[in-house]
Amino acid sequence: MLIPEELLLAYGADTEILDPHQTIFNEGDTPKYYYQIVEGRIKLNHYNDDGKELILAILDKGLSVCELLLFIDKTYPVNAITFEKCTILQLPKSSFVKLVDENPNISKDINKFLSERLYYKYIMLENNSSLRPDIRIKGMLSYHKSFSEHQDRFTYELPLTRQQVASLTALRVETVVRTVKKLEKENFLKIINRKIHI
DNA sequence: CCATTAACGCGAG
């Protein structure tokens, strides 16, 4: 995990249990806490003018949630919403700043994590700027697989619904369905029990 | 709730 739990607790972090689909913060809110996921997944999203959802990140256990806002003086550009029931650690901003100041090694880890998120943004922006849905979906799939332990062919099961894939790639769910079936024909992926295996 | 299909409009190439 990004910051050891004991360290967060030592600086006064609280443990929170969240329901599925619960909002942690909304776009426009002022950041007041550092959040780290102990269990469950959280998405960062944004609703565009026609109400279509764009998912900007899916964060797994061990990761922090939009910590970059604690380093700059801006409001949240995204909403943070749980996928399932989650346990998180919450540390007030001032305590977080103190923790980072007093633990330079943690600061390095945060740099690394921040860099990884930024790298992800580059990759997704490159993928999603393609007009071709197969390119967008392939890029998204390859990237998510790269973070799993399953590197052999067809051993990684994507833990996302078609709608979530659509929200990550800014496509419509029907286009995702059509394109995924095409990619199956091309032997890029397999569909087992309706789930995408790559 | 999630996935799939079909018919059709419409814009980009």
Add this chain to the structure above:
DNA sequence: CTCGCGTTAATGG
């Protein structure tokens, strides 16, 4: 003009 994506609606899992 053609092709493919988004839309809508219906159906199945």
